[in-house]
Amino acid sequence: MKTYVLRRFLQMIPLLFGISALTFMLLQLAPGDFLNQMGENPAISPATIEAMRRNFGLDQPWYVQYALYLRNILLHFDFGESFSRHQPVFTVIRDGLSNTLILAGAAAIVTWGLAIPLGIWAAVRQYSWIDKTLSLIAFVWLSIPEILSGLLLLMLAARTGWFPVGGMRSIDYDQFTALGKLRDLAWHLALPALVVGLVPLASRMRQMRGNLLDVLRLDYVTTARSKGLDEGVVIYKHALRNALNPMITLFGYTLGALVSGSFVAEIIFSWPGLGRLTLDAILTQDQYLVMGSVLMASVVLILGNLVADLLLAIADPRISYD
């Protein structure tokens, strides 16, 4: 197990090199010389530009620039400077990423908190009208893209005033007590989390239903029933544990997907996360911020997949990676 984890981490290194190289190349291809653009911007002091030019070799050929970029990350953990925000890229991304993770975490609660009970419900009452209704809703829901559900919920918020129409905190956030702050955050989080969390809900619910149905057909479940166990005990104690195993793997994969999936919701609900940051950075040609965001989003995705594999090994003793 330890060697497996170690191997997976070592595999991440060339992947991250590849991702950074690809992103760097893309930004080199992007039109416009942003060094000149920076020079025209009165808000950036010549000293900053000079420091950046020196540290990142902005007047050098691209391969020198890329080497310098990597050197600065590896030696000084310096991801460069965000031109539009006058802050180190690392600071900007740290804030954005933590906001995105809050959103993705809340969305995960929505997805799994609904998918598992609904999946169980549909499986236990297979072919009943509940099962059929849930299947139909799931099938229709799969066709509603995030961009539409997001705008519909935003419309609800704008028309009723029950929820804020965007942002992450109220204006008077600082005056709240700790509990009030938490409640304010949850209030702002509700709609975006719902939008992001409902996207994978339909397929997760169907998968949970299928898993449980598969397990319920196994011999040991028949045995449990035939020795006179209560149906509730059979389902929740015997069958459910095995049916949940595949879901645990999916959980890790979904976590990675949720970070990617929160992109659209962040834009619609003005959530100050990594996706919004990246879009702003692209529109303002904030090169190092783009690089950093794409790298960071990829790290989250890769780690999510790693966690998925590890969770499965922990949950299912039949699987070992050694």
Add this chain to the structure above:
Amino acid sequence: MTSAPPDRHDPLAPLVLDPAESRADTATPPESPTTIFWRHLKKSPLAIIGGSVLLLFYLLAIVAPFVAPYTEEEMDRRRYFHPPHSLHLVDRQGSFHLRPFVRETRLANPQQFRYEDIETAERPLRFFVRGASYTMLGLVSSNLHLFGVDNGSRVYLLGTDSFGRDEFSRLLYGGQVSLTVGLVGILISFSLGLLLGGISGYVGGATDSVIMRSTELLLSIPSLYLIIALRAVFPIDLPSQQVYLGIVAILAFIGWAGLARVIRGLVLSIRRNEYVTAAEALGVSRFRIITRHILPNTWSFVIVAATISVPGYILGEVVLSFLGVGVQEPAASWGNMLNQARSLRALTSFPWLLYVPGVAIFLTVMAFNFLGDGLRDALDPRRVTGGTS
């Protein structure tokens, strides 16, 4: 209907299909694969509905200039944010007309763009009227439109946007962009995915490693981040035709990776077949073996995968245009029509700006899902012999 529904509409989502490819001989009298396919497809009413809806939508997109009463760019400076006209059949006196009519409106409140019907001004809907001239498919030049109202008046079946442009006309013209992005994108990315996956699986060795590492790289970057980063390569304000090609190129560049990995797996099992060995012994070239002997066996998988992947490409264009980096105004696309609904004011006061493109996108995605699901059932070789569950 019983298999798991496709995952998110994401060009990068792994294709959740069973790659098993086995054509067991059956005892039933021989039937051509096409007959079996049609027989099974006809059993799935949802697939038929989905297919018909798509046929209608693509047809409407082709004949958009004729069906649309106005052009996509024509602005009506007297009717910004005009709500959809309702078609009436019964007039003020209570008498019934077979020919529907709309009522002329006047701007009652210029601040809030509130319009009031003028009860006396009834404008009957005319069919095959003369209007703006157009060239359809680069072949037919005409100024004939399917319907319209008499000169001086206007009919807006789905309302107008912030520039006073007809939403119905823009929906049809926008469909030309949004609907074809999916097909063209799939065509390119699936050709790439098939070829590279085929080479990877058949040739193996270093070639295989290079191709597979590239797919891992592409699949490790969250798709929207990659799409946006790729978009930065092109200038923001390109002419719309070039933006269109750019979007297709971006989506295809990302989309081939997931498919190539599945195809590689399929090819690895197909290449062990004796007919491949036979072809090799006959000295058939590698390229020909891959394209003529191996890849055709993946066909049923590829058709289903392509059908359920199209919505991902359509949504790719919608998201890019919605974010303002896709198809640029004044050209219409479903994405930049949706962008008009982004403001809180539009959402509260002019909801048709959201509903019109929203319903079109929803129906298209659902139709593709229905069709893909039916195709999967009809093409799944194991379900041909086994009973339905």
